[in-house]
Amino acid sequence: MRLAALRAVEKEATGLERTQLLERLLQDGSGIIVMDAGRIMGYGFRRNFGRGELIGPVAASSEVQAKGLIASLISTAKGFVRIDIEGAQTGPVPWLEGQGLADWGPVTRMVRGRVSPCSWIMKQFAVASQAFG
16 A cells, blocks of 8 residues: 555656665565545655765655655764755755765756656655656
8 A cells, every 4th residue: 555655646746656666665674654634745765875875866745845754864864864855856955965965966857658648736856866757
C-alpha cells in the first residue's frame, strides 16, 4: 500500500511513472513521508551517493513543507550532502545556501517519451538525481 500511494503522488508531482526508482529508494535509502487525513502530502528521500549522501526526490504541496522535509534530511545526514534543484526553481536556493550547501548551478530536466500533466497540488522540489530527474 505504501508503494502504491507513493507512486500516485510521485506521478502527480513529476508526471512520470517511476515504480522501479521508488522501490529502490524504499530499499536502499531513508525517507520521510508527511501524511494528512490518510493522504501523502509530501515526501523526501536520502541515500548514499558518491562520497556522501544525496537528498531527492523531494515533493510537497508547499515550499514551506518541502523545506521542512529537506531540513530534516540534512540534519541526519553524515558528511557531504548533495541536492539537485531544477533550474526553474530558484526560490529554495538562498535557503539551501543558508543550510550550508553551495550552489553549483541548475539542473535541466530532460525526458524521453510522454510525460503526464503534473498536479497543481504536488510539486517536485528536488530531483532524485540528474540522471533520474
